Amino acid sequence: MAVNKATFTMIGIGPILYGRPVHEERIGDETHEQLKERTWKEKAAVDGDNMLCIPAEAVRRSLIFAGSWLSMKLTGNKTFTKRFMSGMMCNKPMFQVIKNGSPIHFNELDKSGYRLDLFVPPDGKKGGKSRVWRAFPRILPSWEVKAEFLVTDDAIDLPALEAHVRSAGLHDGIGSMRIGSGGPNGMWDAKDVSLVPYTF
Numbered sequence: 001m002a003v004n005k006a007t008f009t010m011i012g013i014g015p016i017l018y019g020r021p022v023h024e025e026r027i028g029d030e031t032h033e034q035l036k037e038r039t040w041k042e043k044a045a046v047d048g049d050n051m052l053c054i055p056a057e058a059v060r061r062s063l064i065f066a067g068s069w070l071s072m073k074l075t076g077n078k079t080f081t082k083r084f085m086s087g088m089m090c091n092k093p094m095f096q097v098i099k100n101g102s103p104i105h106f107n108e109l110d111k112s113g114y115r116l117d118l119f120v121p122p123d124g125k126k127g128g129k130s131r132v133w134r135a136f137p138r139i140l141p142s143w144e145v146k147a148e149f150l151v152t153d154d155a156i157d158l159p160a161l162e163a164h165v166r167s168a169g170l171h172d173g174i175g176s177m178r179i180g181s182g183g184p185n186g187m188w189d190a191k192d193v194s195l196v197p198y199t200f
Helices: 032-043 056-070 081-087 106-110 158-171
Strands: 004-012 053-055 088-090 094-099 115-120 132-139 144-151 188-197
Touching (some): 004 158, 032 132, 056 081, 056 094
Antiparallel strands (some): 004 188, 053 094, 088 144, 115 132
16 A cells, blocks of 8 residues: 655635634633634634644545545445545644735734624524624635645545545635535635655
């Protein structure tokens, strides 16, 4: 069994909306609404350098989703779903988001265009009768993400990888309220898809 390295560049078609849970306590007499206002930026995913990222595992899950969506057959009725589930691993925890040729620092969220205020259910679940205003970090297109995975299943060849990568971006997307969950965000296409032997 060979180990290959899969790489591709995600090209943003729609915005990335971050909705990571924030676990912060109120300070002093701070109200719940003041707490939400103070911590809204912490919904974004960042790496050790405080650059905005997307989790590699989120991209891998989209590829698994694409296996079901495409239903590309291996033998009989078997698809690539389980192949991507058990035959592809993240060798990096986070992928930096690139905009205008550079990564985006967490502090950039204070600038115009990186905040989106939405009238949403207070518990974050669909439905319900009550709504509250909440702020979300957002990256508008165009943005790019260079993704990299290790592939340990020989059934995942370059044509299969290309098909599933593009389907993952166009039919599932990335981030909160993405297209795959019925939202308007997170759609991406891909370029420079490659699959080469991995050297340890």
